[in-house]
Amino acid sequence: MKKIFLIAFFLVGAFVAQAQELKWHTDVKEAIAISNKENKPMLLFFTGSDWCGWCIRLQNEVLKTAEFSKWASQNVVLVELDYPRRTPQTPELKNQNNELQQAFGIQGFPTIYFTSAESKDGKVNFKGLGHTGYVAGGPTAWLAVAEGIVHPKKS
Template identity: 75%
Template structure:
């Protein structure tokens, strides 16, 4: 009987860990279409994934936690806009990311912008909801800031 119980617990653990697998989009137009369909804002994560210490720390302390995964699945469409130094990046992704860095005036990493967006006649129009970066205190502290941004802007 104990073996059956352990097997059931094991499979539940596998299913729940797979359910928390998050999809980070790198194509902003694809993310916009999904966000509009699901009526969710975009979480635009501007990061230097292979060199920025604060970005790596934010990933470990918040973005890779089950708390964040549960929150993100319900509230936002995730978009990673990476500016690596050592990792290859396709030219079209690099061009898109540089244009978005300019559009949002990003001067430091990590920066996370929350925005609604529409693609009208081939041009993207963003409605900024707010931004944040690294917040000390783990997922609870970071999610409190994020909730304030996305909920404070709902009509």
């Protein structure tokens, strides 16, 4: 009887953990304020959500997993910068995303930049920590790369 109870408890716990959705910001100014307040870098996810196969694969294999969710909630502020072909966006959102694509020199998707930022005199200054994209091997392999960027070992 105890085994059945424990199994049921863990299954319910797994479903509850998956139900806790991460907050992906689309307003960079809001994300910068949160990043500075929480003293966490931002993870900027440059994606073509409705057409980019590698972006969709990264989402499914890493960004929608419990491992990523746990790591992200403790380490970064999430920002999605989307460049869809079929999904409508406001002109303001398109302009913001295009400006950031140019500022970071994004050539392809998916690209993930880790950065901190500060606003001075109405201008935003980004301090890039590093970047990555799709990494084969699921969440463990991807998180190893991300962890090396966000918390580099001091030599």
